[in-house]
Amino acid sequence: MITINAIIQAKQGQEEALFMELKKVVEPSREETGCVEYTLHQSLDEDGTFVFYETWEDEAALKAHVESEHYKAYRQATSELTDSRTVHKLRKV
Template sequence: MSAISITAILQAKPGKEQLLYQELVKAVTPSRSEEGCIKYVLHQSIENKAVFVFYEIWKDEESINFHIETDHYKQFRRNIEGLIESRQVYRLQEVDS
C-alpha cells in the first residue's frame, strides 16, 4: 500500500488568527515524531492570513488512525474548536501518470 497524503485547510474565525496559529504550531513537533509520519508541514496563505494548510504524508491508514487517537491530537482538536470558521480535510493518494 502506498503512502497517504492529507491536506487539511483551516480558516480562523475573524480576530482568532493569531490564537489559531499558536495552536497549529504546537501540533507540528509531536506529530512529526510519530513513527508513521513521513511529512507534516504547516502553511499559511499569502493572500488570506486567516487560512492555514497542513500538508501531511503518512505511511499508511494505520499510522493516521494512531495519530488521531494520540492525546496530543485530541487536545489539539479541543483547543482549536472555538477558533475555526471552517475545516476541510482531503485524504489523497498519488495517481500514476
C-alpha cells in the same frame, strides 16, 4: 502512502490564537511512527487560512495520529477558534 491536506480558516479576530495552537501539534506529530511529512503552511493570499500538508506511511499510522493525545488536544483547543476545516485524504496517482 496517504497524504492529508487540511485547510483551516480562523474565525475573524482569532487568527493569531489559532496559529499558536496549530504550531503546537507539528513537532509531536512529526515524531509519530509512520509520519513521513507534517508541515504547516500559512496562506499569503487569505488572512487566517492555514494548511497542513501531511504524509503518512499507511492507514494505521494515520489512525494512530488521529487517536493521539496531542491531536485530540489540538482539536479541542482550536474548536472555538476555527471557522471552517476542510480535510482532503489523498493518494498519489
